Amino acid sequence: MIKIEHVTKIYQAGKQQHTALKDVSLTVQKGEIFGIVGHSGAGKSTLLRCINFLETPDSGEVWIGDTQLSQLSKKQLQEKRREIGMIFQQFHLLSSKTVFENIAFPMRLSGAGKQKMEQRVRELADLVGITDHLQKYPGELSGGQKQRVGIARALALQPSVLLCDEATSALDPKTTQSILQLLSDINQSLGITIVLITHEMQVIRSICDRVAVIDNGIIVEQGNVNEVFLHPEHQVTKEFLEQVWDETGLSDFPIAEERQVLIRCSFFGDIAYEPILADILPRCKINFSILQGTLSHMKKRPFGRIAILLSGENDDIHAGIRQLQEKGIAVEVIQGCCKI
Numbered sequence: 001m002i003k004i005e006h007v008t009k010i011y012q013a014g015k016q017q018h019t020a021l022k023d024v025s026l027t028v029q030k031g032e033i034f035g036i037v038g039h040s041g042a043g044k045s046t047l048l049r050c051i052n053f054l055e056t057p058d059s060g061e062v063w064i065g066d067t068q069l070s071q072l073s074k075k076q077l078q079e080k081r082r083e084i085g086m087i088f089q090q091f092h093l094l095s096s097k098t099v100f101e102n103i104a105f106p107m108r109l110s111g112a113g114k115q116k117m118e119q120r121v122r123e124l125a126d127l128v129g130i131t132d133h134l135q136k137y138p139g140e141l142s143g144g145q146k147q148r149v150g151i152a153r154a155l156a157l158q159p160s161v162l163l164c165d166e167a168t169s170a171l172d173p174k175t176t177q178s179i180l181q182l183l184s185d186i187n188q189s190l191g192i193t194i195v196l197i198t199h200e201m202q203v204i205r206s207i208c209d210r211v212a213v214i215d216n217g218i219i220v221e222q223g224n225v226n227e228v229f230l231h232p233e234h235q236v237t238k239e240f241l242e243q244v245w246d247e248t249g250l251s252d253f254p255i256a257e258e259r260q261v262l263i264r265c266s267f268f269g270d271i272a273y274e275p276i277l278a279d280i281l282p283r284c285k286i287n288f289s290i291l292q293g294t295l296s297h298m299k300k301r302p303f304g305r306i307a308i309l310l311s312g313e314n315d316d317i318h319a320g321i322r323q324l325q326e327k328g329i330a331v332e333v334i335q336g337c338c339k340i
């Protein structure tokens with residue numbers, strides 16, 4: 001488990017001070033994939049780097065398991081960092097060394113024997129799917145292949161935690177998905193706890209169990225990914241969710257003042273396969289038309305979001321919405337007079 005308690009980080013730039021993290025607290029459970037999402041400059045990298053003390057907090061504490069990092073000597077901290085692998089947006093590979101040497105590098109530094117090292121490099125290359133590239137140099141690889149080397153290197157010392165600093169931001173969408181799948185497989189098969197930072201809600205949706213939203217150095221919202229997607233509370237979270245759902249134009253959609261309400265329904269899990277709308281709405285004497293809709297997946301479970309125009313008597317619309325909510329559908333009113 002990783003515990004961050006009341007961490008504040010202040011950067012000094014000349015005479016100016018900048019508070020990059022303000023009283024940040026969060027807990028990452030062992031074995032989960034925890035995502036931190038925020039705009040540029042929100043404090044994501046600073047927070048991630050506080051987890052392995054590449055940045056030292058000005059106040060607050062960071063615990064990795066039972067170890068309080070601020071209590072460690074420099075040497076003990078170096079030892080502890082072996083338990084924490086890290087991968088980067090720009091891969092940070094050694095360009096003059098082969099893929100084999102890059103993966104072996106942390107083991108070489110820790111004094112591993114040649115035979116053991118060779119065996120481990122081959123195991124890791126196999127795990128991340130780059131066995132055929134071991135003798136190549138980073139300059140001969142694609143971005144996705146480079147990130148695979150970065151992942152293999154990060155796993156070389158068998159860490160219990162993997163920190164991912166915008167690991168897919170430099171990659172195209174298809175390669176991003178394959179790297180996210182690899183991270184998810186590694187999390188499942190090796191039980192490694194993963195903390196990733198990103199500015200893309202799609203990354204959070206694809207593989208994370210829980211998410212924290214950071215804005216201006218403050219955690220403004222955190223929770224299970226499906227809960228945050230279904231019931232976002234903070235404005236910044238809502239803005240990030242708009243990245244996932246392109247709902248341009250919905251708030252200006254022309255509706256009749258009376259008798260019409262435009263709602264957004266979000267749902268998660270097997271409920272997606274049930275004919276709930278067709279069942280409930282006509283029974284409540286409501287006509288409906290679906291204006292927009294997406295069914296995607298969250299950790300392989302269905303997650304849907306649809307915009308529906310409801311037409312009917314006010315009381316009937318209220319009753320219909322209540323019944324949708326009772327079925328576990330999150331409902332928001334986009335336009336129209338309807339308090340829910």
Ligand SMILES: Nc1ncnc2c1ncn2[C@@H]1O[C@H](COP(=O)(O)OP(=O)(O)OP(=O)(O)O)[C@@H](O)[C@H]1O
Pocket residue numbers: 011012013018019020038039040041042043044045046047199
């Ligand atoms: N070494 C530093 N010295 C001074 N200010 C810094 C330093 N590092 C970061 N900052 C400032 O702290 C704030 C948070 O930076 P940080 O890199 O953590 O944000 P971020 O969310 O990771 O942004 P990005 O997505 O653009 O990488 C920013 O305003 C940044 O300018």
